[in-house]
Amino acid sequence: MSQVLSAATRSLDEASEVAAPSTAQAVESSLVSQRVRVRCKGKCGAQWRTGTVTSTNPLEVQVDDWDSAHCWDQVEAKHELEATLALSRLSLSSDVQPPVAPRDSAKPDSLVGFATQRALPRSGGERAEEQQTQALVSQRAAELNLPERLTLGLSVDAIESYIAALPADAVEQCNENRPTINGVRVPANGALNGYVNQWLVARFSEANGGKAYCETLYERGDPGVGVATVFVSWFLETPLATLVDALRQYLRLHPELPPDTKFWVCDFVIRQSTRQLDVTMNDVKRLGECVRAVGHTVLLMVPWDAPKPLLRAYCIKEVFHTQDSGARFEVVMSSEQQAAFETALVEDFDSIATKLSEVDVRKAECRNPKDTEQILGELEEEVGLTECNKAVFGLLRGALA
Structure with missing residues (x-):
């Protein structure tokens, strides 16, 4: 269950102690506006993918041909970019969505309602x-x-x-x-x-x-x-x-x-x-x-x-x-x-x-x-x-x- 982080993320705590909030905001604006190219991958030997930085707080990358951005376990870019990426904490998790509470009203004998999940658009x-x-x-x-x-x-x-x-x-x-x-x-x-x-x-x-x-x-x-x-x-x-x-x-x-x-x-x-x-x-x-x-x-x-x-x-x-x-x-x-x-x-x-x-x-x-x-x-x-x-x-x- 160990999480593999990029060199940029590992140096985050040291860098964030000396970086002013306004500087971090400027870095994020610059990285996003310049559409910085990086490579990223998930856990357990997943393949490397190429994408674009869309946010640095949390650090998110949108993979080519994907419809949305995600947080990744490893993100690599050019050496000079790593120090600036260290200004942002890599968020590997978000708030847990609580399970939906059971309904109070009685159900028919089947007791089971069918899923009405919307088909998610994907690239x-x-x-x-x-x-x-x-x-x-x-x-x-x-x-x-x-x-x-x-x-x-x-x-x-x-x-x-x-x-x-x-x-x-x-x-x-x-x-x-x-x-x-x-x-x-x-x-x-x-x-x-x-x-x-x-x-x-x-x-x-x-x-x-x-x-x-x-x-x-x-x-x-x-x-x-x-x-x-x-x-x-x-x-x-x-x-x-x-x-x-x-x-x-x-x-x-x-x-x-x-x-x-x-x-x-x-x-x-x-x-x-x-x-x-x-x-x-x-x-x-x-x-x-x-x-x-x-x-x-x-x-x-x-x-x-x-x-x-x-x-x-x-x-x-x-x-x-x-x-x-x-x-x-x-x-x-x-x-x-x-x-x-x-x-x-x-x-x-x-x-x-x-x-x-x-x-x-x-x-x-x-x-x-x-x-x-x-x-x-x-x-x-x-x-x-x-x-x-x-x-x-x-x-x-x-x-x-």
Whole structure:
């Protein structure tokens, strides 16, 4: 999660101590009016792009053929320009947009309102790059004989629109209908989380011919759904608001990605059912293939110092298939968790290494003990739990380095 900054940005604090506000304003006016040319790129080895400085506070660059400017992790220009760029702080994040509160009014039995996301205008270059990535996902899915519906995903805006359409008592409704496993009723949910969402989506699917949420939206031509290019591995007890916050944070840290990037989130992609569990399990059995097809996994680290996904067998399975297929792997955190993580990086780096060393896939569980036994059995047979543990540890260490 370390952020790579340009030489200009690294010298910012020293330069800003001696620069008068009027001088900085003059520099910004000069840079913008002269349309200074620079090259920039995002995180994780993204390609360099060429563009024009449009603002220095925050430092923003509009890439050629793009319709808008963004903040970037690295910005490079001629040597004589670096000192003046140091007058401006590189802003890598903006205020977190709070999730939309649930409506008070009751909804129809479906409980789900369709996303009404506006199709965002993008340049030809952005569209071509996104289409190429999606084509690769579709190609890998075809090689795996994976149905197109299991490659779909939602934009963050579409997820927020979905949340906004839920009734205020969604959690209470779900809790009243909690299932029992081996004669024991599952714990009550304290927030609108993934478990509540699965129950809601199952009701929607049962009212729409058994089809998944993404599947139905896709057939209706909703712009909020499309081929996913990022697979999200997360613990279902996580509140949806935290999930949305983390994905917003991820997009801010990756300005090279389009704002309507489609994220593969299990609740919305898998055909959920409260009546026919075999329908859901038929999709769940192909989870590893979904990971391999998308080719890019982000793990939601909540909390960062004891990530619950690493205690869930399904998440471990997703991380293993990410490593085994050579897919891209990153971690994502909510804004609050990332701030705590960055503090630990500075003040107590050893604690991070200690936490990572405590990962043990043998302790991973599912709500249903039968699922735990099945998944750990698969991993033991495919690679061995010891080697699986090493693979997971290696990916985490690389992502957090």
